[in-house]
Amino acid sequence: MEVTALPAEHLQVSLGLGYQDAKITHSGNDSPQQPGDPVFQVRDWTGNASATWTQAVWGSDRIVTSVDYSYVGRSFSANNLSTLNGFSTRERPAYELTNARVALAHNDWELAFVAKNIANEHANLSDSRSIAAEVTGRPRLVVNQPRTVGLEFRAHF
Numbered sequence: 001m002e003v004t005a006l007p008a009e010h011l012q013v014s015l016g017l018g019y020q021d022a023k024i025t026h027s028g029n030d031s032p033q034q035p036g037d038p039v040f041q042v043r044d045w046t047g048n049a050s051a052t053w054t055q056a057v058w059g060s061d062r063i064v065t066s067v068d069y070s071y072v073g074r075s076f077s078a079n080n081l082s083t084l085n086g087f088s089t090r091e092r093p094a095y096e097l098t099n100a101r102v103a104l105a106h107n108d109w110e111l112a113f114v115a116k117n118i119a120n121e122h123a124n125l126s127d128s129r130s131i132a133a134e135v136t137g138r139p140r141l142v143v144n145q146p147r148t149v150g151l152e153f154r155a156h157f
């Protein structure tokens with residue numbers, strides 16, 4: 001479900017929500033998963049929200065301020081299965097990301113101050129399928145970009 005609205009003259013907001021109840025319905029003889037188990041790699045809940053404020057400052061120049069938030073629910077990894085001591089899998093916890101941007105837009109270019117992953121969330125995006133063995137207590141994970149703050153220049157041609 002997704003909604004986008006213009007509640008005020010210079011403000012655009014959007015909200016989104018998703019849910020997947022992905023479960024195994026049938027399994028083969030050699031499958032470690034049984035009917036009713038969650039499907040590997042599928043996040044249960046997702047959500048997002050954003051707001052953008054655009055204000056003319058002089059002539060065709062404008063200030064564009066935006067903030068966005070996303071939530072990604074938990075899932076289970078299929079890449080690091082252990083069958084030595086019975087079947088087990090790794091839960092990938094839910095995570096949240098927030099970004100912000102303030103830009104001066106002039107005709108065909110923009111100069112912006114950006115902040116990404118403001119809370120410096122360390123999210124497990126997936127497990128690494130490295131050739132090297134994983135050491136107990138030191139999982140091989142693919143993670144998101146850490147907090148990043150900087151200037152951004154965009155040219156529109």
